[in-house]
Structure formats: C-alpha cells, structure tokens
Amino acid sequence: MYCDAVAEWSVLLASLEPAASKAASSATPSRTPDAIAAYGRDVRLRFVAIGGLAVLALCSLLLDVVTGPSSMSPLTVLQGVFDPSSLTTAQQAIVWQVRLPYALMAMMVGAALALAGAEMQTVLNNPLASPFTLGVSSAASFGASLAIVLGVGASFIGADWLVPLNAFVFAFGSVLALQALARMKGSGVENIVLFGIALVFAFNALTALVQFLSSAEALQQLVFWTMGSLSRATWGNVGALGLVLAVVAPFSLLSSRGLTALRLGEDRAMSFGVDVKRLRFLSLLRVSLLSATAVAFVGAIGFIGLVGPHIARLLVGEDHRFFLPASILSGAVIMSLASAASKIIVPGVLMPVGIVTAVIGVPVFLVLIFRNGGRA
Amino acid sequence: MTGLDIQNLSAGYGGRPIVEGLSLPPLSPGEVVSVVGPNGAGKSTFLRALAGLIPAKGAIRLDDAELTGLSLADRAKRVTYMPQTLPQGVALTVLETVVASIRATPLGGASFTDQQAVERAYEVLQRIGAEALAGQRLDRLSGGQKQLAGLAQALAREPRLLLLDEPTSALDLHYQLRVLDLAREAAAERGMTVMIVLHDLQAAARVSDRIAVMAKGRLVAFGTPDEAVTPAILAEVYRVSARVQRCDRGVLQVMIDDVLAH
Numbered sequence: 178m179y180c181d182a183v184a185e186w187s188v189l190l191a192s193l194e195p196a197a198s199k200a201a202s203s204a205t206p207s208r209t210p211d212a213i214a215a216y217g218r219d220v221r222l223r224f225v226a227i228g229g230l231a232v233l234a235l236c237s238l239l240l241d242v243v244t245g246p247s248s249m250s251p252l253t254v255l256q257g258v259f260d261p262s263s264l265t266t267a268q269q270a271i272v273w274q275v276r277l278p279y280a281l282m283a284m285m286v287g288a289a290l291a292l293a294g295a296e297m298q299t300v301l302n303n304p305l306a307s308p309f310t311l312g313v314s315s316a317a318s319f320g321a322s323l324a325i326v327l328g329v330g331a332s333f334i335g336a337d338w339l340v341p342l343n344a345f346v347f348a349f350g351s352v353l354a355l356q357a358l359a360r361m362k363g364s365g366v367e368n369i370v371l372f373g374i375a376l377v378f379a380f381n382a383l384t385a386l387v388q389f390l391s392s393a394e395a396l397q398q399l400v401f402w403t404m405g406s407l408s409r410a411t412w413g414n415v416g417a418l419g420l421v422l423a424v425v426a427p428f429s430l431l432s433s434r435g436l437t438a439l440r441l442g443e444d445r446a447m448s449f450g451v452d453v454k455r456l457r458f459l460s461l462l463r464v465s466l467l468s469a470t471a472v473a474f475v476g477a478i479g480f481i482g483l484v485g486p487h488i489a490r491l492l493v494g495e496d497h498r499f500f501l502p503a504s505i506l507s508g509a510v511i512m513s514l515a516s517a518a519s520k521i522i523v524p525g526v527l528m529p530v531g532i533v534t535a536v537i538g539v540p541v542f543l544v545l546i547f548r549n550g551g552r553a
Numbered sequence: 554m555t556g557l558d559i560q561n562l563s564a565g566y567g568g569r570p571i572v573e574g575l576s577l578p579p580l581s582p583g584e585v586v587s588v589v590g591p592n593g594a595g596k597s598t599f600l601r602a603l604a605g606l607i608p609a610k611g612a613i614r615l616d617d618a619e620l621t622g623l624s625l626a627d628r629a630k631r632v633t634y635m636p637q638t639l640p641q642g643v644a645l646t647v648l649e650t651v652v653a654s655i656r657a658t659p660l661g662g663a664s665f666t667d668q669q670a671v672e673r674a675y676e677v678l679q680r681i682g683a684e685a686l687a688g689q690r691l692d693r694l695s696g697g698q699k700q701l702a703g704l705a706q707a708l709a710r711e712p713r714l715l716l717l718d719e720p721t722s723a724l725d726l727h728y729q730l731r732v733l734d735l736a737r738e739a740a741a742e743r744g745m746t747v748m749i750v751l752h753d754l755q756a757a758a759r760v761s762d763r764i765a766v767m768a769k770g771r772l773v774a775f776g777t778p779d780e781a782v783t784p785a786i787l788a789e790v791y792r793v794s795a796r797v798q799r800c801d802r803g804v805l806q807v808m809i810d811d812v813l814a815h
Contacts, residue, residue: 212648212675212684212687212688213671213675216648216652216671217671220667302641434656435657437645438653440645440650441643441650441653441703444601444634444638445635445640445703445706447604447605447625448604448606448629448633449657449658449706449710450627450628450657450658451657451658494644494645494646494690495643495644496645496649
C-alpha cells in the first residue's frame with residue numbers, strides 16, 4: 178500500500194515532463210486534449226502551489242526564528258543556527274533554547290491542527306469541523322486546568338509534563354467519545370457534529386467552574402494556558418509532536434483515495450468499495466492523536482484547524498493527494514506567521530499566539546472567502 | 554451460469570425489515586429491469602441491499618459469485634450503486650470525481666494510473682454527452698448536471714451489475730430519455746445487468762426488458778412491460794384507475810382516469 182502511494186506520486190511527478198507527448202498519444206486527438214490537458218495542467222499547478230507553500234513555510238519559519246525581543250540582528254541569529262559557536266553563551270541560550278523550539282513548535286502545531294481539521298471536515302462532511310469547534314481544545318483546556326489546580330506536585334511525573342499529559346488525556350478522550358457516537362447504530366455525521374458542539378459548552382462550563390474555585394495564582398496560569406501560547410515549548414515536547422506528526426501524516430496521505438471518494442457522498446464511496454466506517458474510525462483516531470498532542474503543549478489555539486484546510490481547498494481543490502499536504506503546509510505557514518506577529522505587534526511583549534491567530538486570521542479568512550465568491 | 558439470481562432477500566434498517574423475502578427469476582447479462590412501485594415500497598432498500606450498503610439476508614448470486622460473502626471492495630468490482638441523492642457540491646471538477654470513482658478501490662485486478670483513469674473518465678463523459686462539464690467544479694453545477702456527473706461516476710466503474718436509483722429525477726426531457734437509452738446501450742454492449750428505480754411507468758416500459766413492481770417490501774408483479782403494467786396491478790399498487798394501451802407506434806401508454814379511495 179505504501180509502495181502504491183510512492184509509485185503514484187512518482188507517476189504524477191513523471192507526468193510533469195512530457196505534457197506534449199501525452200496529448201499527442203490520446204486516441205481522439207481532435208477533442209480529447211482539451212479536458213485531459215486541462216486536468217494535467219491542474220495537476221502541475223497543484224504541484225507548483227504545494228512547492229510554493231513549502232517555500233513559504235520555510236521562509237515563515239526563518240522569519241519566526243529571527244524575530245524576538247532581544248537585540249540580535251537577524252543575520253547573527255541565522256549564523257547562530259548553523260554555527261552555534263559564533264554566538265555568546267547568552268545568545269546561544271536565546272537561539273537554541275527559546276527561538277528555535279518556539280518556532281518549530283509553532284510550525285508543527287499549525288501543521289498538526291490543519292491536518293486534523295482537514296481530515297475532520299472530510300470524514301464528518303462539515304466545513305465547520307475542526308479540533309477547536311468540536312470540543313477537542315475545550316476538553317484539553319479542562320484537563321489542563323484540573324492538573325494546574327489540583328495536581329501540581331505529582332511526584333512520579335514531572336510537573337512540566339503533568340499539565341500537557343492531562344490535557345492530552347481529556348482531548349483524546351473527547352474524540353474517542355465522538356468516535357463512540359459515530360459507531361453507534363443509526364447516528365449520522367450530523368449528530369456527531371452536534372455532539373461535538375455540546376462538548377464545547379460542557380467543557381467550557383467545567384473549566385469556568387474550576388477557574389471560579391481556584392486560587393489567584395493558579396487562575397493566572399490557567400487563563401494563560403487557555404489563551405494558547407508557545408512559551409511552553411521545549412526540545413522535549415517539540416520532539417514529541419514531531420514524532421506524532423511524522424507517524425500520523427503518512428497514514429493520512431495513504432488514505433487520500435478513500436477520503437477523496439468520500440467527498441462524493443457516503444453511499445457513493447461505499448458503492449465504490451470504500452469501507453467508510455473503517456475509514457472514518459481510523460481518520461478520527463489520527464485526528465485525536467494530532468490535535469490532542471498539539472493542544473496539550475500549546476493550549477487552545479482555534480482557527481488554524483478551520484482555516485488551514487479552507488486555504489488549501491481554495492488553492493488545490495479537494496483531491497486529497499494534494500489537499501492534505503496543502504493543508505499541512507498552510508497550517509504551518511499561518512502559525513509561523515502568527516508566531517512572528519505575536520512578537521512584533523507589541524515590541525518586547527510576547528502576546529499569546531492564540532489571540533494573534535484569531536485577531537489577524539479572521540479578517541484574512543473573510544477576505545479569502547469573499548474573493549472566492551462565497552465558496553470555500 | 555451467468556447473470557443475476559436473487560433468492561429470498563430481506564433487508565432493513567436497525568432491525569426494522571423493509572424488504573422481506575424478495576425473490577426474482579434469474580436475470581441474464583444485458584438485461585434491463587425497472588423497479589417501480591409507490592413511495593416507501595422498499596425500492597431503494599432493495600438496491601442498497603444488492604450493493605452491500607446495508608446488511609441483507611438471503612442469496613444474491615452474480616456470475617457464479619455469492620455477493621453476500623464478498624468484502625465491500627470485492628463486491629464493488631462487480632456492483633455499482635448510484636444513489637438517489639444528487640452528488641454534493643464539492644471543490645472537485647466533474648472529471649476529477651469520475652477519476653476518484655475509478656480509483657477509489659482497485660477495479661478488476663488492474664490498478665489504474667492517473668493517466669489511464671483520466672482517459673477512461675473522459676471517454677465516459679463523452680458517452681453520456683457531458684464532456685463539456687469535464688472541467689467544471691461540482692459546486693457550480695445545476696441539479697441535473699450533478700446527476701449526470703453521478704451517473705458518469707457509476708458508469709465509469711463498468712460493473713457487471715449497475716443499480717440506478719431514480720437516475721433521471723433531476724433531468725430535463727432530453728436527458729431523461731438519453732440517460733435511459735444509455736443504460737440500455739451499456740447493458741447491450743457491455744453485457745451489464747442494469748436495474749433502474751423509476752417512477753415514470755412509460756419510461757420504465759420504454760427502457761426495460763422486464764419490470765418488477767414492488768409494494769410494501771414485497772414483489773407484486775414481475776414480467777415484460779405488458780405483463781407487469783396492467784390496470785389491475787396499477788389499481789392494486791397505486792390505487793388509481795388507469796387504462797394501458799399500445800399507441801399506433803406500439804409504444805406502451807398509461808392513462809390515468811381516477812384516483813381511487815384508500
């Protein structure tokens with residue numbers, strides 16, 4: 178199966194070259210080339226779009242790394258990334274313990290949330306589905322607040338990991354609950370969406386209750402957590418999220434045929450041989466891993482899981498061979514830019530990135546939708 | 554033996570039976586059968602059960618394979634079901650959706666390359682006269698155009714058994730007739746068995762070799778149009794008083810005189 182996907186991509190790549198010979202070899206040269214050539218052109222444009230997004234993601238990452246409150250010049254920072262010995266000890270600490278882990282965390286959180294959102298939107302057949310809108314982030318916030326208020330000082334596991342671990346457990350649990358509902362007889366995807374919205378309200382109320390009962394010190398931590406921030410990024414949790422992303426994303430891409438077929442409708446996909454129940458189950462499992470890990474480390478960051486896939490859809494359409502990679506890259510770009518902006522907007526102050534994604538992202542999102550004639 | 558043999562088929566939703574103990578005389582390859590009957594007769598359930606979309610009891614033999622024992626993917630190589638609902642508006646072109654249907658799961662052992670799939674998809678669109686739609690996105694099409702796209706998706710898989718659930722409900726007169734003729738053509742040229750759910754009895758008589766009349770989950774009548782569409786059966790199944798005649802060109806005509814009280 179994996180070989181299939183590799184072969185498929187290599188065939189697609191090979192098709193970039195001999196566009197002319199392909200058209201010439203068609204059976205009915207008078208009419209066939211138009212539509213088929215247009216299809217080939219679309220495929221090439223999508224490769225270009227994905228390549229462009231990859232370059233943009235890299236540039237945004239670099240921009241994110243070189244911005245910050247310290248007085249180092251961008252050049253010094255870049256030099257320090259490739260040759261740490263060129264920096265003073267203090268500078269090394271800034272670049273290697275703060276800038277790089279923050280920037281990598283931002284990029285990967287964006288990628289993970291956008292991929293999770295893209296898969297959710299397809300398997301739940303709802304353009305509003307995302308880890309944030311269906312309660313995953315709220316569940317994580319509740320888990321984190323419980324850990325902050327009640328559990329600090331657990332000895333068998335470091336306090337640094339207790340909060341994210343508890344957030345993960347609740348986030349993962351919330352998607353499993355969605356799953357259980359999806360498996361129940363006779364409940365359609367609409368019910369899953371409604372259930373997800375119910376989860377948002379339930380967990381928000383519970384988090385508010387915990388806040389109401391907590392001490393002033395815990396409250397401050399808790400509020401900060403719910404705003405979404407990259408400041409908890411360490412190499413340890415950057416590695417953990419990177420691992421999850423590296424393991425999960427290939428399986429997402431391998432499912433792209435089935436997911437594309439599912440866009441035609443559940444009955445159609447089944448009639449074309451796609452085991453929709455299994456596809457949905459495995460997809461939501463990937464979604465739970467991705468979103469639970471991401472929100473566990475950075476807190477509730479909305480919007481990326483919703484808008485990443487929408488931008489990808491505008492750029493490359495919904496053939497999931499292109500849609501999923503484009504979602505990953507769009508998410509990475511937006512999150513890196515938001516992270517850079519969070520350091521620039523108020524000089525010297527690191528704004529919680531969750532606020533930035535919403536404040537800057539929403540208008541951009543609206544512009545994108547309206548420019549496209551209301552169709553995303 | 555080739556063809557389709559359905560024995561004692563029962564199916565339903567959530568434990569509630571909709572189709573009960575339905576058997577049909579053997580159908581041969583290339584035969585077109587219309588399934589008609591009042592709303593809620595179980596026509597769609599019958600087709601969905603044949604396609605394996607819902608669990609069913611009974612025996613469905615197609616070309617010497619027992620369908621009920623096959624996995625969904627293996628079954629989909631032999632049977633394709635086109636649902637009654639129109640394809641939803643998505644950001645895919647019509648050509649892409651047909652390619653997606655071809656490539657959803659392997660067809661008949663051969664895995665299509667992107668290029669082969671595109672050529673086959675385009676050829677199907679040409680056949681149904683919808684090649685002008687190839688590059689258009691589904692979310693910008695009219696209902697009838699979407700229905701044509703859905704039909705192309707089903708035809709492109711070239712199944713042994715093609716199940717069409719009200720394939721003409723959103724089409725104008727020209728395309729209604731064209732799609733039905735196309736179903737006949739596909740049956741004759743490619744040896745498919747085609748079953749079509751229709752509400753228009755005259756259209757059913759025109760396109761089908763035989764007609765299955767269903768009511769309340771059971772088979773009421775089965776036979777040639779002349780045998781299955783009779784005033785007695787129409788009165789029993791639809792509660793209407795009607796005359797059935799052949800016009801001077803030999804085409805079967807159904808004239809409704811009255812609606813009978815229940």
